[in-house]
Amino acid sequence: MENNKPKKINTLELFVGCGGLLDGFEQSGMYETIASVEWAKQACTTLINRLSKKYKYENAQSKVLHFDIQRTHELINGWKDDEKFGTNKGLNWVIGDREIDLIIGGPPCQAYSMAGRIQDKDGMRYDYRNYLFESYLKMVKIYKPKMIVFENVEGMLSASPDGVNIVDKIKQGFNDHGFDIIDDIRGNALIDLSEYGIPQKRKRVILVGLSRDHFSDENRNQSLLLEFYNNTLAKYKSSTIATVYDAIHDLPSFYPIKEEDSTKKLKFSHTPTASSFSGHTPRFHNKRDIEIFRTLAEDIKSGNSRYLSAVSLKQLYTEMTGKNSNVHKYFVLRWDQPSNTIPAHLKKDGLRHIHPDPDQARSITVREAARLQTFDDDFEFLGSMVQNYEMIGNAVPPKFAKLLATAVNELLQYTKLV
Known part of the structure; x- marks a missing residue:
């Protein structure tokens, strides 16, 4: 009997943290997590547990690579006897001959956040995290996905640590790697997550990029992206505003x-x-x-x-x-x-x-913070209280991530790339 189940979309997650963005994509049922990369040990432990218990991946341990993405060559080809990261055969071994359809993730945002710049005596000007997006781009160049999803804080739009706006660097970087992103980022890609049923005031830049290897017409790509932000994603906005009471009153x-x-x-x-x-x-x-x-x-x-x-x-x-x-x-x-x-x-x-x-x-509490971030109650955070607060605060709310995943799938289906 022929199996009519639709083929799942292969994803590679970078800077995955504890997996808020990944969790939403998994909840949609449309995606297959091929591999994830994260440098924080407790976040990797939490993610492996989630993939194994919730999503029944038998090989969850091998899918989560605990490593520094800046060490790109080793990440791709494997590393051995590293004092901090142990031994691993690398991403190429994990991915094998499978095609990566979509790369998702967002570099740590502290260097771009307004709060971070206010608190740091140098305004985060010399923070290495300003340029972690370059590691993201290296992975895009190597694995050539059809699309990318790149998430970051609103402060990214005004960050210019070396005098050149980070957004301009990111735009140029994606363009050099053959990807089109929306021209007017602030006007279209700055998303207020409270409009999507998230009980929290949280604005995030959500960049969807189209590979010109698959979307060859740059002008049409801008039209596709405008349609995506203004209609495909926007139709999932909630008719009501979720509140703190909705999220935590019953705890x-x-x-x-x-x-x-x-x-x-x-x-x-x-x-x-x-x-x-x-x-x-x-x-x-x-x-x-x-x-x-x-x-x-x-x-x-x-x-x-x-x-x-x-x-x-x-x-x-x-x-x-x-x-x-x-x-x-x-x-x-x-x-x-x-x-x-x-x-x-x-x-x-x-x-x-x-x-x-x-x-x-x-x-x-940690659970109340998780509720406000829309993590399910069965999501276990396997670090100390301090580490758990940090993982939750750095995450994309899974409820929004699921809506985003559904909208991205619609774009992929419309363009007949999957």
Whole structure:
């Protein structure tokens, strides 16, 4: 009997992290993960676990290459007895004679983010991550996919570490490698993910590139890309705005432990209630921060609105800590609105992601951050709490990634390339 199941699209994922983008593509059921590359060990461990348990890849371990993509020759051909990365036969061995239809991924974004540039004394001018897109391009040149999907932060549009705009470098790089991307990136490829049912204010640049080996007419390519952004992808926008309440209201609550409850130094600042949700445990907060969190959340709940301005928040910070800050440190999530952006910075503190319930007086947990990023509850993050916050903050929300995967598949089907 003839098998009428459609052929899956072969993907290679670069800078895959823990696999938010990959997870959405896998959820669509239209793609086959051939190989993934990531340098962070805990992210690789998390991804291997996900591919094996959720998507039933028997060879998940071999599909995830723990290595530095900048060492391109070794990545392609294999490396041996490396102190950090061990031994591996390389991408060519994993891929074999299979054709790569699509390369997806986005280089680490810290060097492009506005927050990163503000916090770094040199404005991230000398950060090596500014040029990791060049490693992405090398892989495109080697494996010659039909299409690419390249994701990054909005700050990429204004980053110019050596005086030349990064976007211009990326455009030129893709052009030199025979790919067309949309001319007006800000006008078309800057996507507000909250419009796609993500309970979070998160804007990302999503570049879809068409290979001129398969799409030879450059003018037609611009028309195809305009159609993709303005119609194919845009039709998946949600009719409603998802909120913090939608995402996390049903998760178990945790309340501050009173000091008189224990004569010893407390290991937890909040009730260590057992939870069936992995990663749903509050980080430790000192008494001062608990008081601040309660004050700010109660201010919003009561409608007093004393601490809504940056000036009042900075003044509160000075009063409570004795320190001064040029930027306000605190933000309480609103039940009836999307969250602010979930960043990798959550690994350092949760001051700008305070739970809306004043009785709980805490920052959000790993699982709450994952919910706001639309990770399924069965997605296990296999690092420390710090590492898990970082993996989640760096990820593409899987729910959006699934919609993107579906739209990309429609483009591939329309052009009859798969």
